[in-house]
Amino acid sequence: MNDPKHFEERGRVLAELNGVRKRYGNVTALDALDLEVRSGELLALLGPNGAGKSTAIALLLGLAQPDAGRATLLGRPPLEVASRREIGVMMQEVTLAPELRVCELVELAASYYPNPLSVHEALAVSGTTPLGARPYGKLSGGQKRQAQFAIAICGRPKLLFLDEPTVGLDVQARETMWSTIRALIGQGCSIVLTTHYLEEAEALADRVCVLAGGRLIASGSVDEIRSTVSRKQIRCATSVSTESARQWPEVLKATRDARHLHLTAVDAETTVRHLLAADPALRDLEVRQAGLAEAFAELTKEAA
Amino acid sequence: MNAVATTPTFSPELARFGATARARMSATRTVRAYLVEAKLEFVRAMRAPIFVVPFLLLPVLLYMLFGIVMSGASGGAPRGVANAFFAGFATFAVIGPALFSVGCGIAIERDQGLLRLKRALPAPPGSYLVGKVLMQLAFAALATGLLATAALLGANLTLPAGQVWTLVGVLVIGTIPFCAMGLFIGTHVSGVAAPGITHLIYFPMLYLSGLFFPLPKVLARWAPVWPTFHLNRLALAAAGGIHLTAAQVWISVTTLIAITALCGTRALLKLARRG
Numbered sequence: 031m032n033d034p035k036h037f038e039e040r041g042r043v044l045a046e047l048n049g050v051r052k053r054y055g056n057v058t059a060l061d062a063l064d065l066e067v068r069s070g071e072l073l074a075l076l077g078p079n080g081a082g083k084s085t086a087i088a089l090l091l092g093l094a095q096p097d098a099g100r101a102t103l104l105g106r107p108p109l110e111v112a113s114r115r116e117i118g119v120m121m122q123e124v125t126l127a128p129e130l131r132v133c134e135l136v137e138l139a140a141s142y143y144p145n146p147l148s149v150h151e152a153l154a155v156s157g158t159t160p161l162g163a164r165p166y167g168k169l170s171g172g173q174k175r176q177a178q179f180a181i182a183i184c185g186r187p188k189l190l191f192l193d194e195p196t197v198g199l200d201v202q203a204r205e206t207m208w209s210t211i212r213a214l215i216g217q218g219c220s221i222v223l224t225t226h227y228l229e230e231a232e233a234l235a236d237r238v239c240v241l242a243g244g245r246l247i248a249s250g251s252v253d254e255i256r257s258t259v260s261r262k263q264i265r266c267a268t269s270v271s272t273e274s275a276r277q278w279p280e281v282l283k284a285t286r287d288a289r290h291l292h293l294t295a296v297d298a299e300t301t302v303r304h305l306l307a308a309d310p311a312l313r314d315l316e317v318r319q320a321g322l323a324e325a326f327a328e329l330t331k332e333a334a
Numbered sequence: 335m336n337a338v339a340t341t342p343t344f345s346p347e348l349a350r351f352g353a354t355a356r357a358r359m360s361a362t363r364t365v366r367a368y369l370v371e372a373k374l375e376f377v378r379a380m381r382a383p384i385f386v387v388p389f390l391l392l393p394v395l396l397y398m399l400f401g402i403v404m405s406g407a408s409g410g411a412p413r414g415v416a417n418a419f420f421a422g423f424a425t426f427a428v429i430g431p432a433l434f435s436v437g438c439g440i441a442i443e444r445d446q447g448l449l450r451l452k453r454a455l456p457a458p459p460g461s462y463l464v465g466k467v468l469m470q471l472a473f474a475a476l477a478t479g480l481l482a483t484a485a486l487l488g489a490n491l492t493l494p495a496g497q498v499w500t501l502v503g504v505l506v507i508g509t510i511p512f513c514a515m516g517l518f519i520g521t522h523v524s525g526v527a528a529p530g531i532t533h534l535i536y537f538p539m540l541y542l543s544g545l546f547f548p549l550p551k552v553l554a555r556w557a558p559v560w561p562t563f564h565l566n567r568l569a570l571a572a573a574g575g576i577h578l579t580a581a582q583v584w585i586s587v588t589t590l591i592a593i594t595a596l597c598g599t600r601a602l603l604k605l606a607r608r609g
Binding site: 115118123126129134137138141151154155181183191 | 347348351358359360363366367370371374377378381382443446447448450451453454455456457458459461
């Protein structure tokens with residue numbers, strides 16, 4: 031962080047897709063997609079299954095070629111080995127050699143890079159030091175993901191691709207990985223994250239791109255994405271029934287649990303007026319902006 | 335979630351992370367990448383007894399049974415036959431692991447997405463394949479070394495020890511064309527199909543090239559179509575066990591080099607395109 035270069039470079043485009051199309055047989059995986067990853071940011075790619083997230087990453091990594099348009103990685107075609115020396119990758123569905131110890135797998139991956147962390151450093155940074163001497167085949171699913179994380183960061187990448195990194199991790203391991211990810215961003219690393227866990231994007235992302243049907247349907251900060259959906263969640267302890275709440279035009283959804291009435295509404299102020307008029311004894315009122323989960327559900331529903 | 339403190343140990347190692355990385359790979363580091371790959375391939379093989387036991391011990395045990403015990407019981411093999419028998423078994427010992435571990439290994443690892451990951455990481459082009467081949471050479475040296483030791487101790491070879499080791503050396507280098515065949519199979523078929531396809535090539539190649547016993551005339555005419563025939567006769571000739579004309583040497587060497595080049599380039603092209 032003391033290096034002024036990091037500040038100069040902040041916001042520079044590190045990887046991009048320009049008007050990229052990709053078809054697999056009759057299926058259009060990506061349709062005229064433009065995507066930019068900028069220096070110093072954590073970009074979260076969100077989308078339902080089959081939205082094109084993995085295809086977009088495969089094109090950026092040079093694992094697949096676009097049918098039209100252009101993919102660029104660190105200013106070069108992704109197929110060049112030189113451009114990949116500044117990236118780290120954590121993929122889904124990879125089986126690493128089960129006979130090798132985690133430290134050996136890290137040693138191998140580190141040998142591909144010009145100036146990597148030492149094995150000891152890579153394990154320490156990724157919080158996997160206790161796994162170092164264990165054979166990969168003997169690890170649990172979550173531990174395998176942690177070992178793959180160590181492999182992803184061992185080359186001191188400028189740009190890190192993490193495809194569903196925390197699948198199978200317990201809460202503590204996930205928190206550790208999240209804080210490492212934040213610390214790496216602090217060290218000037220940029221990250222592309224795909225995830226199904228919206229709270230992961232909410233916790234980490236500077237910018238979110240939502241894909242659906244191979245197109246970019248929304249892009250912006252977590253707050254911006256949230257605000258594209260003008261919904262409010264209202265909760266209160268009241269005698270008003272769900273049936274009567276549903277009569278109000280601005281209420282989209284009404285449910286009730288043992289203590290509270292839960293409403294989803296487009297206009298919080300009007301709903302609250304209605305509520306107070308119907309039940310002056312209402313208590314425990316809470317109004318909040320819809321979360322990323324609601325925004326995501328709404329956006330992808332519109333796109334479908 | 336609230337029970338877990340998120341106090342990651344911001345290790346001093348993290349500070350090294352942000353230091354400017356260089357994209358240029360020095361020659362030393364490139365060589366190192368190849369060596370680490372080969373070393374770990376060897377470590378893997380040695381830790382998987384299912385691989386080591388059949389390929390390392392089977393040729394030695396079979397050779398001890400047929401080449402030493404049984405031929406000893408029948409009053410000793412005639413002069414020269416013991417040499418040919420040893421060379422046949424030694425050829426057998428190198429080609430099996432080359433075809434199966436390289437071919438099936440690559441096919442399975444392709445299915446498992448490992449090659450895709452290596453392509454996404456900046457693995458030097460070819461380090462994966464070269465690693466596999468170097469490991470096979472080391473393995474071939476071990477397998478034939480064991481066999482040669484058994485032969486020198488137990489069989490009545492007419493070859494002096496020095497020439498037995500020459501034969502071993504030729505076989506170890508001669509493993510390369512069979513590794514290339516394995517590469518070809520491994521890059522073209524799935525992990526499920528690879529063992530079957532390899533068997534389909536392996537068994538005819540073993541028996542129809544006359545490695546273990548003299549073939550009937552009609553088959554013997556066709557023995558030269560099998561690369562095993564060429565490797566076997568080159569090894570035996572290098573050790574002084576048989577005499578080959580310059581033309582015969584040239585044909586055998588060219589055949590083996592051609593197989594290596596053909597299978598190797600096809601495999602590399604396939605990998606470069608799809609991984």
